Amino acid sequence: MRIFLTGKNGQLGRCLQDVCLASKHDLISYGSDDLDISQTDQVLSVVTEVKPDIIVNAAAYTAVDKAEDEPDKAYAVNELGVENLAQAAQQLGIPVIHVSTDYVFDGDSVEPYKPSDPTAPQGVYGASKLAGEKRLAQVCTQYIVLRTAWVFSEYGNNFVKTMVRLANQRDSLSVVADQYGCPTYAGDLAQAILQLCDQYQQTGELAWGMHHYCGDLPTSWHGFARTIFAKAEQFGLIQTPPQLTAISSAQYPTSAKRPEYSVLDMATLTNLGVSGCHWLSALDKTLEILKKEVQ
Template structure:
Protein backbone atom coordinates (compact mmCIF):
# COMPACT_ATOMS: atom_id res chain seq x y z
CA UNK A 1 0.00 0.00 0.00
CA UNK A 2 1.43 3.37 -1.06
CA UNK A 3 -0.06 6.39 0.68
CA UNK A 4 0.44 10.05 -0.12
CA UNK A 5 -0.30 12.05 3.03
CA UNK A 6 -0.90 15.80 3.07
CA UNK A 7 -0.89 17.93 6.22
CA UNK A 8 1.81 15.68 7.67
CA UNK A 9 2.80 18.08 10.46
CA UNK A 10 -0.70 18.62 11.82
CA UNK A 11 -2.43 16.66 14.58
CA UNK A 12 -4.01 14.07 12.31
CA UNK A 13 -1.05 13.81 9.95
CA UNK A 14 1.33 13.20 12.84
CA UNK A 15 -0.91 10.57 14.42
CA UNK A 16 -1.43 8.87 11.06
CA UNK A 17 2.31 8.41 10.66
CA UNK A 18 2.55 6.98 14.19
CA UNK A 19 -0.02 4.31 13.31
CA UNK A 20 1.14 3.39 9.81
CA UNK A 21 0.74 -0.38 9.34
CA UNK A 22 3.81 -2.50 8.62
CA UNK A 23 4.52 -2.79 4.93
CA UNK A 24 2.83 0.48 4.00
CA UNK A 25 4.93 3.01 2.12
CA UNK A 26 4.17 6.66 2.85
CA UNK A 27 5.15 9.98 1.37
CA UNK A 28 4.31 12.45 4.12
CA UNK A 29 4.02 15.99 2.76
CA UNK A 30 3.22 19.39 4.19
CA UNK A 31 2.64 22.70 2.42
CA UNK A 32 6.39 23.28 2.10
CA UNK A 33 6.75 20.06 0.13
CA UNK A 34 3.46 20.00 -1.76
CA UNK A 35 1.18 22.97 -2.38
CA UNK A 36 -2.19 21.29 -2.83
CA UNK A 37 -3.65 24.51 -4.26
CA UNK A 38 -1.38 24.17 -7.33
CA UNK A 39 -2.94 21.58 -9.66
CA UNK A 40 0.17 21.15 -11.82
CA UNK A 41 2.37 20.45 -8.81
CA UNK A 42 -0.20 18.07 -7.34
CA UNK A 43 -0.48 16.12 -10.61
CA UNK A 44 3.30 15.99 -10.94
CA UNK A 45 3.74 14.67 -7.39
CA UNK A 46 0.97 12.09 -7.69
CA UNK A 47 2.16 10.88 -11.10
CA UNK A 48 5.69 10.55 -9.72
CA UNK A 49 4.75 8.65 -6.55
CA UNK A 50 1.75 6.70 -7.92
CA UNK A 51 -0.02 6.15 -4.59
CA UNK A 52 -2.85 3.69 -4.05
CA UNK A 53 -4.45 6.14 -1.61
CA UNK A 54 -4.20 9.86 -0.93
CA UNK A 55 -5.08 10.93 2.62
CA UNK A 56 -5.82 14.64 2.79
CA UNK A 57 -5.22 15.84 6.33
CA UNK A 58 -4.35 19.37 5.17
CA UNK A 59 -6.80 22.13 5.99
CA UNK A 60 -7.19 25.80 6.82
CA UNK A 61 -8.53 25.47 10.37
CA UNK A 62 -8.26 29.01 11.80
CA UNK A 63 -12.03 29.40 12.21
CA UNK A 64 -12.08 33.10 13.13
CA UNK A 65 -9.24 34.16 10.83
CA UNK A 66 -11.08 32.55 7.91
CA UNK A 67 -13.75 35.23 8.16
CA UNK A 68 -11.26 37.80 6.86
CA UNK A 69 -9.03 35.41 4.91
CA UNK A 70 -11.70 33.89 2.70
CA UNK A 71 -9.59 33.44 -0.43
CA UNK A 72 -6.83 31.43 1.22
CA UNK A 73 -9.33 29.35 3.22
CA UNK A 74 -11.19 28.52 -0.01
CA UNK A 75 -7.99 27.60 -1.85
CA UNK A 76 -6.85 25.21 0.87
CA UNK A 77 -10.24 23.76 1.86
CA UNK A 78 -11.93 23.58 -1.54
CA UNK A 79 -9.46 23.93 -4.42
CA UNK A 80 -6.83 21.75 -2.74
CA UNK A 81 -9.07 18.72 -2.15
CA UNK A 82 -10.45 19.03 -5.69
CA UNK A 83 -6.90 19.04 -7.09
CA UNK A 84 -6.05 15.93 -5.09
CA UNK A 85 -9.17 14.16 -6.38
CA UNK A 86 -8.36 15.09 -9.99
CA UNK A 87 -4.79 13.84 -9.62
CA UNK A 88 -5.94 10.67 -7.84
CA UNK A 89 -8.21 9.81 -10.75
CA UNK A 90 -5.31 10.04 -13.19
CA UNK A 91 -3.37 7.27 -11.42
CA UNK A 92 -6.32 5.20 -10.18
CA UNK A 93 -5.81 6.20 -6.55
CA UNK A 94 -8.50 6.65 -3.93
CA UNK A 95 -8.88 9.86 -1.94
CA UNK A 96 -9.68 10.00 1.77
CA UNK A 97 -10.63 13.56 2.69
CA UNK A 98 -11.20 14.90 6.22
CA UNK A 99 -14.00 17.40 6.90
CA UNK A 100 -15.74 18.90 9.91
CA UNK A 101 -18.85 19.14 12.07
CA UNK A 102 -18.91 22.87 11.21
CA UNK A 103 -20.76 22.08 7.98
CA UNK A 104 -23.88 22.06 10.23
CA UNK A 105 -25.60 25.06 11.82
CA UNK A 106 -26.14 23.49 15.24
CA UNK A 107 -29.92 23.82 15.29
CA UNK A 108 -30.51 20.06 15.57
CA UNK A 109 -31.87 18.39 18.69
CA UNK A 110 -30.36 14.97 17.99
CA UNK A 111 -26.99 13.83 16.58
CA UNK A 112 -26.46 14.65 12.93
CA UNK A 113 -26.45 11.80 10.41
CA UNK A 114 -24.54 12.00 7.14
CA UNK A 115 -27.66 12.78 5.11
CA UNK A 116 -28.82 15.73 7.24
CA UNK A 117 -29.02 19.12 5.57
CA UNK A 118 -25.85 21.18 5.84
CA UNK A 119 -25.86 24.90 6.63
CA UNK A 120 -22.47 26.22 7.73
CA UNK A 121 -22.46 29.38 9.85
CA UNK A 122 -19.07 30.76 8.78
CA UNK A 123 -16.40 30.81 6.11
CA UNK A 124 -14.47 27.88 7.57
CA UNK A 125 -17.51 25.58 7.54
CA UNK A 126 -18.57 26.86 4.10
CA UNK A 127 -15.16 26.20 2.53
CA UNK A 128 -14.97 22.75 4.11
CA UNK A 129 -18.42 21.91 2.74
CA UNK A 130 -17.40 23.20 -0.69
CA UNK A 131 -14.39 20.90 -0.47
CA UNK A 132 -16.63 17.92 0.28
CA UNK A 133 -18.83 18.72 -2.70
CA UNK A 134 -15.85 19.18 -5.04
CA UNK A 135 -14.30 15.88 -3.98
CA UNK A 136 -17.54 13.93 -4.35
CA UNK A 137 -18.15 15.37 -7.82
CA UNK A 138 -14.66 14.52 -9.08
CA UNK A 139 -14.34 11.14 -7.36
CA UNK A 140 -17.68 9.65 -6.22
CA UNK A 141 -15.86 6.72 -4.57
CA UNK A 142 -13.80 9.01 -2.33
CA UNK A 143 -14.17 8.63 1.44
CA UNK A 144 -15.06 11.84 3.29
CA UNK A 145 -14.78 11.78 7.08
CA UNK A 146 -16.44 14.50 9.15
CA UNK A 147 -14.99 14.81 12.61
CA UNK A 148 -15.06 17.25 15.52
CA UNK A 149 -13.23 18.89 18.44
CA UNK A 150 -9.88 17.26 17.60
CA UNK A 151 -7.15 16.98 20.23
CA UNK A 152 -3.84 15.14 20.54
CA UNK A 153 -0.31 15.37 21.87
CA UNK A 154 0.64 17.27 18.70
CA UNK A 155 0.04 20.82 17.49
CA UNK A 156 -2.28 23.38 19.05
CA UNK A 157 -5.59 22.25 20.49
CA UNK A 158 -8.07 22.81 23.32
CA UNK A 159 -6.38 20.36 25.71
CA UNK A 160 -3.01 22.08 25.43
CA UNK A 161 -4.59 25.52 25.73
CA UNK A 162 -6.43 24.51 28.91
CA UNK A 163 -3.26 23.08 30.47
CA UNK A 164 -1.37 26.30 29.72
CA UNK A 165 -4.11 28.54 31.10
CA UNK A 166 -4.50 26.36 34.19
CA UNK A 167 -0.89 27.12 35.11
CA UNK A 168 -1.44 30.85 34.61
CA UNK A 169 -4.84 31.48 36.21
CA UNK A 170 -6.92 30.42 39.21
CA UNK A 171 -10.28 30.80 37.46
CA UNK A 172 -11.30 30.31 33.84
CA UNK A 173 -14.48 31.31 32.01
CA UNK A 174 -15.41 28.57 29.54
CA UNK A 175 -18.33 28.44 27.12
CA UNK A 176 -21.08 26.10 28.32
CA UNK A 177 -23.72 26.43 25.59
CA UNK A 178 -21.84 24.74 22.73
CA UNK A 179 -22.03 20.95 22.75
CA UNK A 180 -20.04 18.45 20.74
CA UNK A 181 -17.81 15.39 20.93
CA UNK A 182 -14.07 15.61 21.62
CA UNK A 183 -12.15 13.32 19.27
CA UNK A 184 -8.61 12.01 19.56
CA UNK A 185 -6.62 12.49 16.35
CA UNK A 186 -5.02 9.08 16.81
CA UNK A 187 -8.45 7.45 16.71
CA UNK A 188 -9.33 9.36 13.52
CA UNK A 189 -6.07 8.13 11.98
CA UNK A 190 -6.90 4.54 12.93
CA UNK A 191 -10.41 4.87 11.53
CA UNK A 192 -8.96 6.04 8.21
CA UNK A 193 -6.55 3.12 8.13
CA UNK A 194 -9.39 0.70 8.92
CA UNK A 195 -11.61 2.12 6.16
CA UNK A 196 -8.74 1.78 3.67
CA UNK A 197 -7.99 -1.79 4.71
CA UNK A 198 -11.66 -2.77 4.61
CA UNK A 199 -12.04 -1.17 1.14
CA UNK A 200 -15.15 0.51 2.49
CA UNK A 201 -17.72 2.07 0.23
CA UNK A 202 -17.16 5.69 -0.74
CA UNK A 203 -19.20 8.56 0.65
CA UNK A 204 -19.47 10.59 3.82
CA UNK A 205 -18.79 9.07 7.25
CA UNK A 206 -19.15 10.68 10.67
CA UNK A 207 -16.48 9.88 13.26
CA UNK A 208 -16.14 11.50 16.67
CA UNK A 209 -15.89 10.93 20.39
CA UNK A 210 -18.26 8.53 22.13
CA UNK A 211 -19.88 11.01 24.54
CA UNK A 212 -21.02 14.61 24.10
CA UNK A 213 -20.03 17.48 26.37
CA UNK A 214 -19.99 21.25 26.50
CA UNK A 215 -16.63 23.01 26.25
CA UNK A 216 -16.81 23.78 29.97
CA UNK A 217 -17.42 20.08 30.76
CA UNK A 218 -14.48 19.11 28.56
CA UNK A 219 -12.26 21.59 30.40
CA UNK A 220 -13.30 20.20 33.79
CA UNK A 221 -12.48 16.64 32.71
CA UNK A 222 -9.08 17.80 31.43
CA UNK A 223 -8.27 19.47 34.76
CA UNK A 224 -9.45 16.51 36.85
CA UNK A 225 -7.42 13.99 34.88
CA UNK A 226 -4.39 16.30 34.73
CA UNK A 227 -4.50 16.68 38.52
CA UNK A 228 -4.82 12.91 39.04
CA UNK A 229 -1.88 12.26 36.69
CA UNK A 230 0.19 15.02 38.29
CA UNK A 231 0.37 16.98 35.07
CA UNK A 232 -1.07 19.92 37.01
CA UNK A 233 -0.35 20.83 40.64
CA UNK A 234 -3.70 22.56 41.02
CA UNK A 235 -6.84 22.95 38.95
CA UNK A 236 -8.57 26.24 38.27
CA UNK A 237 -12.21 27.00 39.01
CA UNK A 238 -14.31 26.76 35.85
CA UNK A 239 -16.98 29.43 35.48
CA UNK A 240 -19.63 28.62 32.88
CA UNK A 241 -20.42 31.38 30.39
CA UNK A 242 -22.58 31.58 27.27
CA UNK A 243 -21.33 32.24 23.75
CA UNK A 244 -22.53 35.84 23.76
CA UNK A 245 -20.25 36.49 26.74
CA UNK A 246 -17.27 35.52 24.59
CA UNK A 247 -17.91 37.00 21.12
CA UNK A 248 -15.84 35.65 18.23
CA UNK A 249 -15.56 36.67 14.57
CA UNK A 250 -17.04 33.36 13.45
CA UNK A 251 -20.24 31.95 14.87
CA UNK A 252 -19.97 28.36 16.12
CA UNK A 253 -22.71 25.72 15.99
CA UNK A 254 -24.28 25.37 19.43
CA UNK A 255 -24.85 21.64 18.88
CA UNK A 256 -22.63 19.63 16.55
CA UNK A 257 -22.88 16.08 17.89
CA UNK A 258 -22.36 13.55 15.08
CA UNK A 259 -24.18 10.22 14.73
CA UNK A 260 -21.51 7.59 14.01
CA UNK A 261 -23.83 4.68 13.23
CA UNK A 262 -22.64 4.39 9.63
CA UNK A 263 -18.96 4.02 10.44
CA UNK A 264 -19.78 1.70 13.36
CA UNK A 265 -21.52 -0.58 10.85
CA UNK A 266 -18.02 -1.01 9.37
CA UNK A 267 -16.96 -2.42 12.78
CA UNK A 268 -15.06 0.75 13.59
CA UNK A 269 -15.52 2.02 17.16
CA UNK A 270 -16.06 5.66 18.04
CA UNK A 271 -13.25 7.54 19.77
CA UNK A 272 -13.12 6.79 23.51
CA UNK A 273 -11.94 10.31 24.18
CA UNK A 274 -11.65 10.08 27.96
CA UNK A 275 -9.29 7.13 27.70
CA UNK A 276 -7.37 8.88 24.93
CA UNK A 277 -7.15 12.03 27.04
CA UNK A 278 -5.37 10.12 29.80
CA UNK A 279 -2.82 8.80 27.29
CA UNK A 280 -2.29 12.25 25.79
CA UNK A 281 -1.76 13.85 29.20
CA UNK A 282 0.80 11.21 30.14
CA UNK A 283 2.64 11.86 26.87
CA UNK A 284 2.58 15.60 27.49
CA UNK A 285 3.85 15.06 31.02
Protein backbone atom coordinates (compact mmCIF):
# COMPACT_ATOMS: atom_id res chain seq x y z
CA MET A 1 0.00 0.00 0.00
CA ARG A 2 1.26 3.49 -0.81
CA ILE A 3 1.33 5.71 2.30
CA PHE A 4 1.66 9.49 1.92
CA LEU A 5 3.42 10.83 5.06
CA THR A 6 3.72 14.49 6.02
CA GLY A 7 5.97 15.70 8.86
CA LYS A 8 8.81 13.29 8.03
CA ASN A 9 11.39 15.28 10.05
CA GLY A 10 9.36 15.40 13.26
CA GLN A 11 9.48 12.91 16.14
CA LEU A 12 6.51 10.92 14.93
CA GLY A 13 7.47 11.23 11.26
CA ARG A 14 10.91 9.77 11.90
CA CYS A 15 9.50 6.92 13.98
CA LEU A 16 6.96 6.19 11.23
CA GLN A 17 9.79 5.92 8.70
CA ASP A 18 11.58 3.48 11.06
CA VAL A 19 8.58 1.19 11.56
CA CYS A 20 7.64 1.28 7.87
CA LEU A 21 11.13 0.07 6.88
CA ALA A 22 10.21 -3.34 8.28
CA SER A 23 6.83 -3.34 6.49
CA LYS A 24 5.87 -4.00 2.89
CA HIS A 25 4.30 -0.58 2.52
CA ASP A 26 5.60 1.99 0.06
CA LEU A 27 6.12 5.11 2.21
CA ILE A 28 6.45 8.46 0.46
CA SER A 29 7.50 11.09 2.99
CA TYR A 30 7.53 14.87 2.98
CA GLY A 31 9.12 17.51 5.21
CA SER A 32 8.00 21.14 5.14
CA ASP A 33 10.72 21.93 2.57
CA ASP A 34 9.26 19.39 0.13
CA LEU A 35 5.61 20.14 0.83
CA ASP A 36 4.12 22.98 2.87
CA ILE A 37 0.73 21.60 3.87
CA SER A 38 -0.70 25.12 4.25
CA GLN A 39 -0.36 25.64 0.47
CA THR A 40 -3.68 24.45 -0.95
CA ASP A 41 -2.72 24.11 -4.63
CA GLN A 42 0.63 22.48 -3.84
CA VAL A 43 -0.99 19.86 -1.60
CA LEU A 44 -3.63 18.96 -4.17
CA SER A 45 -1.14 18.73 -7.00
CA VAL A 46 1.41 16.58 -5.08
CA VAL A 47 -1.19 14.21 -3.64
CA THR A 48 -2.89 13.83 -7.03
CA GLU A 49 0.43 13.07 -8.70
CA VAL A 50 1.52 10.49 -6.07
CA LYS A 51 -1.89 8.74 -5.96
CA PRO A 52 -1.47 7.26 -2.46
CA ASP A 53 -3.81 4.74 -0.85
CA ILE A 54 -3.84 6.60 2.47
CA ILE A 55 -2.54 9.88 3.95
CA VAL A 56 -0.87 9.98 7.38
CA ASN A 57 -0.48 13.51 8.71
CA ALA A 58 2.31 13.84 11.27
CA ALA A 59 2.98 17.48 10.34
CA ALA A 60 1.92 20.17 12.77
CA TYR A 61 2.79 23.52 14.25
CA THR A 62 3.82 22.28 17.72
CA ALA A 63 5.35 25.35 19.44
CA VAL A 64 2.75 25.56 22.22
CA ASP A 65 3.88 28.84 23.80
CA LYS A 66 5.00 30.57 20.60
CA ALA A 67 1.55 29.91 19.13
CA GLU A 68 0.13 32.51 21.54
CA ASP A 69 2.10 35.19 19.66
CA GLU A 70 1.65 33.82 16.14
CA PRO A 71 -1.83 32.31 15.93
CA ASP A 72 -1.97 32.81 12.14
CA LYS A 73 0.99 30.50 11.67
CA ALA A 74 -0.47 27.88 14.02
CA TYR A 75 -3.86 27.91 12.27
CA ALA A 76 -2.25 27.88 8.80
CA VAL A 77 -0.67 24.49 9.54
CA ASN A 78 -3.01 22.96 12.11
CA GLU A 79 -6.32 24.00 10.53
CA LEU A 80 -5.80 24.95 6.87
CA GLY A 81 -3.05 22.36 6.39
CA VAL A 82 -5.32 19.59 7.65
CA GLU A 83 -8.20 20.84 5.50
CA ASN A 84 -5.94 20.82 2.43
CA LEU A 85 -4.93 17.20 3.05
CA ALA A 86 -8.56 16.30 3.72
CA GLN A 87 -9.74 17.90 0.45
CA ALA A 88 -7.05 16.08 -1.52
CA ALA A 89 -7.92 12.76 0.16
CA GLN A 90 -11.61 13.26 -0.52
CA GLN A 91 -10.95 13.96 -4.20
CA LEU A 92 -8.98 10.72 -4.47
CA GLY A 93 -11.45 8.76 -2.33
CA ILE A 94 -8.76 7.77 0.20
CA PRO A 95 -8.67 8.02 4.02
CA VAL A 96 -6.60 10.26 6.30
CA ILE A 97 -5.00 9.27 9.60
CA HIS A 98 -4.37 12.50 11.50
CA VAL A 99 -2.70 13.14 14.86
CA SER A 100 -4.06 15.62 17.40
CA THR A 101 -3.49 16.52 21.02
CA ASP A 102 -4.66 16.26 24.63
CA TYR A 103 -4.47 20.08 24.70
CA VAL A 104 -7.95 20.23 23.11
CA PHE A 105 -9.25 19.58 26.68
CA ASP A 106 -9.49 22.07 29.54
CA GLY A 107 -7.96 19.66 32.08
CA ASP A 108 -10.75 20.00 34.65
CA SER A 109 -11.72 16.33 34.48
CA VAL A 110 -10.90 13.86 37.25
CA GLU A 111 -11.13 10.79 35.05
CA PRO A 112 -9.50 9.88 31.71
CA TYR A 113 -10.90 11.84 28.78
CA LYS A 114 -12.92 9.82 26.28
CA PRO A 115 -12.84 10.76 22.58
CA SER A 116 -16.44 11.99 22.83
CA ASP A 117 -15.86 14.26 25.85
CA PRO A 118 -16.43 18.01 25.40
CA THR A 119 -13.39 19.98 24.29
CA ALA A 120 -12.27 23.38 25.61
CA PRO A 121 -8.69 24.21 24.63
CA GLN A 122 -6.78 26.52 26.96
CA GLY A 123 -4.48 28.05 24.36
CA VAL A 124 -3.98 28.84 20.67
CA TYR A 125 -2.12 25.60 19.90
CA GLY A 126 -4.92 23.44 21.31
CA ALA A 127 -7.58 25.58 19.63
CA SER A 128 -5.81 25.36 16.26
CA LYS A 129 -5.50 21.57 16.58
CA LEU A 130 -9.19 21.34 17.47
CA ALA A 131 -10.03 23.47 14.42
CA GLY A 132 -8.06 20.99 12.28
CA GLU A 133 -9.97 18.03 13.74
CA LYS A 134 -13.24 19.76 12.85
CA ARG A 135 -12.16 20.55 9.27
CA LEU A 136 -11.14 16.95 8.75
CA ALA A 137 -14.50 15.68 10.02
CA GLN A 138 -16.36 18.17 7.80
CA VAL A 139 -14.46 17.32 4.61
CA CYS A 140 -13.63 13.61 4.84
CA THR A 141 -15.90 10.61 5.02
CA GLN A 142 -13.09 8.24 5.97
CA TYR A 143 -10.76 9.65 8.61
CA ILE A 144 -9.11 8.72 11.90
CA VAL A 145 -8.00 11.28 14.47
CA LEU A 146 -5.54 9.99 17.06
CA ARG A 147 -5.22 12.41 19.96
CA THR A 148 -1.99 11.81 21.82
CA ALA A 149 -0.03 13.41 24.66
CA TRP A 150 3.41 14.10 26.15
CA VAL A 151 5.27 12.61 23.15
CA PHE A 152 8.90 11.58 23.56
CA SER A 153 11.43 9.69 21.46
CA GLU A 154 15.11 9.59 20.58
CA TYR A 155 14.38 12.20 17.87
CA GLY A 156 13.83 15.95 17.88
CA ASN A 157 13.07 18.01 20.96
CA ASN A 158 11.13 16.53 23.84
CA PHE A 159 10.92 16.44 27.65
CA VAL A 160 13.14 13.35 28.02
CA LYS A 161 15.99 14.85 26.01
CA THR A 162 15.61 18.22 27.75
CA MET A 163 15.74 16.62 31.22
CA VAL A 164 18.87 14.60 30.34
CA ARG A 165 20.56 17.73 28.95
CA LEU A 166 19.64 19.89 31.96
CA ALA A 167 20.70 17.15 34.40
CA ASN A 168 24.19 17.40 32.93
CA GLN A 169 24.24 21.19 33.26
CA ARG A 170 22.64 21.88 36.65
CA ASP A 171 22.80 20.69 40.26
CA SER A 172 19.13 21.39 40.91
CA LEU A 173 15.93 21.59 38.89
CA SER A 174 12.33 22.60 39.63
CA VAL A 175 9.61 20.78 37.69
CA VAL A 176 5.83 21.27 37.69
CA ALA A 177 4.05 18.66 39.82
CA ASP A 178 0.39 19.65 39.37
CA GLN A 179 -0.10 18.72 35.71
CA TYR A 180 -0.96 15.07 35.07
CA GLY A 181 -0.81 13.16 31.82
CA CYS A 182 0.54 10.06 30.11
CA PRO A 183 3.94 10.07 28.43
CA THR A 184 3.74 8.48 24.98
CA TYR A 185 6.59 6.99 22.97
CA ALA A 186 6.43 8.20 19.36
CA GLY A 187 7.70 4.79 18.19
CA ASP A 188 4.71 3.04 19.79
CA LEU A 189 2.30 5.56 18.28
CA ALA A 190 3.96 4.98 14.89
CA GLN A 191 3.49 1.22 15.34
CA ALA A 192 -0.19 1.77 16.16
CA ILE A 193 -0.62 3.87 13.01
CA LEU A 194 1.06 1.13 10.98
CA GLN A 195 -1.35 -1.42 12.49
CA LEU A 196 -4.26 0.76 11.37
CA CYS A 197 -2.78 0.99 7.85
CA ASP A 198 -2.42 -2.82 7.78
CA GLN A 199 -6.00 -3.24 8.92
CA TYR A 200 -7.24 -0.81 6.26
CA GLN A 201 -5.26 -2.62 3.58
CA GLN A 202 -6.71 -5.99 4.61
CA THR A 203 -10.34 -4.97 5.12
CA GLY A 204 -10.84 -1.61 3.38
CA GLU A 205 -12.39 -0.46 6.64
CA LEU A 206 -11.36 1.18 9.91
CA ALA A 207 -13.24 2.41 12.98
CA TRP A 208 -13.53 5.90 11.46
CA GLY A 209 -13.63 8.91 13.78
CA MET A 210 -11.97 10.07 16.97
CA HIS A 211 -9.63 7.92 19.10
CA HIS A 212 -7.07 8.44 21.85
CA TYR A 213 -3.56 6.99 22.06
CA CYS A 214 -1.23 7.53 25.03
CA GLY A 215 1.11 5.74 27.44
CA ASP A 216 -0.21 3.43 30.13
CA LEU A 217 0.75 5.11 33.43
CA PRO A 218 -0.40 8.61 34.35
CA THR A 219 2.19 10.78 36.06
CA SER A 220 3.09 14.43 36.62
CA TRP A 221 5.92 16.23 34.82
CA HIS A 222 7.75 16.06 38.16
CA GLY A 223 7.17 12.30 38.41
CA PHE A 224 8.24 11.85 34.80
CA ALA A 225 11.44 13.85 35.45
CA ARG A 226 12.23 11.77 38.57
CA THR A 227 11.89 8.55 36.54
CA ILE A 228 14.00 9.96 33.69
CA PHE A 229 16.79 10.92 36.10
CA ALA A 230 16.80 7.51 37.82
CA LYS A 231 16.91 5.63 34.53
CA ALA A 232 19.37 8.02 32.86
CA GLU A 233 21.75 7.46 35.78
CA GLN A 234 21.42 3.67 35.32
CA PHE A 235 22.21 4.06 31.62
CA GLY A 236 25.24 6.24 32.41
CA LEU A 237 23.76 9.25 30.63
CA ILE A 238 24.09 11.38 33.76
CA GLN A 239 26.59 11.07 36.60
CA THR A 240 24.61 12.45 39.55
CA PRO A 241 20.89 13.31 39.27
CA PRO A 242 20.18 16.95 40.12
CA GLN A 243 18.19 17.81 43.21
CA LEU A 244 14.58 17.82 42.00
CA THR A 245 12.00 20.22 43.48
CA ALA A 246 8.25 19.92 42.89
CA ILE A 247 6.64 23.25 41.99
CA SER A 248 3.14 24.36 40.98
CA SER A 249 2.10 25.62 37.54
CA ALA A 250 1.66 29.05 39.16
CA GLN A 251 5.38 29.00 40.04
CA TYR A 252 6.29 28.26 36.41
CA PRO A 253 4.23 30.67 34.29
CA THR A 254 4.11 29.94 30.55
CA SER A 255 2.50 31.92 27.70
CA ALA A 256 0.02 29.11 27.04
CA LYS A 257 -1.99 27.59 29.85
CA ARG A 258 -1.74 23.77 29.97
CA PRO A 259 -4.48 21.39 31.11
CA GLU A 260 -3.95 20.26 34.71
CA TYR A 261 -5.19 16.78 33.89
CA SER A 262 -5.04 15.35 30.40
CA VAL A 263 -5.03 11.58 30.87
CA LEU A 264 -6.62 10.03 27.79
CA ASP A 265 -8.82 6.94 27.70
CA MET A 266 -7.65 4.80 24.79
CA ALA A 267 -10.21 2.01 25.19
CA THR A 268 -11.69 2.51 21.70
CA LEU A 269 -8.32 1.55 20.22
CA THR A 270 -7.36 -1.25 22.63
CA ASN A 271 -10.78 -2.79 21.95
CA LEU A 272 -9.75 -2.96 18.29
CA GLY A 273 -6.55 -4.82 19.19
CA VAL A 274 -4.22 -1.85 18.66
CA SER A 275 -1.06 -2.24 20.77
CA GLY A 276 -0.61 0.15 23.68
CA CYS A 277 2.39 2.07 24.90
CA HIS A 278 4.29 0.92 28.00
CA TRP A 279 6.19 4.12 28.45
CA LEU A 280 8.60 2.86 31.13
CA SER A 281 10.06 0.23 28.80
CA ALA A 282 9.91 2.70 25.89
CA LEU A 283 11.89 5.13 28.05
CA ASP A 284 14.58 2.45 28.55
CA LYS A 285 14.73 1.95 24.79
CA THR A 286 15.00 5.71 24.16
CA LEU A 287 17.76 6.18 26.76
CA GLU A 288 19.65 3.20 25.35
CA ILE A 289 19.61 4.80 21.89
CA LEU A 290 20.65 8.18 23.32
CA LYS A 291 23.51 6.47 25.18
CA LYS A 292 24.75 4.83 21.96
CA GLU A 293 24.64 8.24 20.25
CA VAL A 294 27.02 9.80 22.81
CA GLN A 295 29.44 6.85 22.84
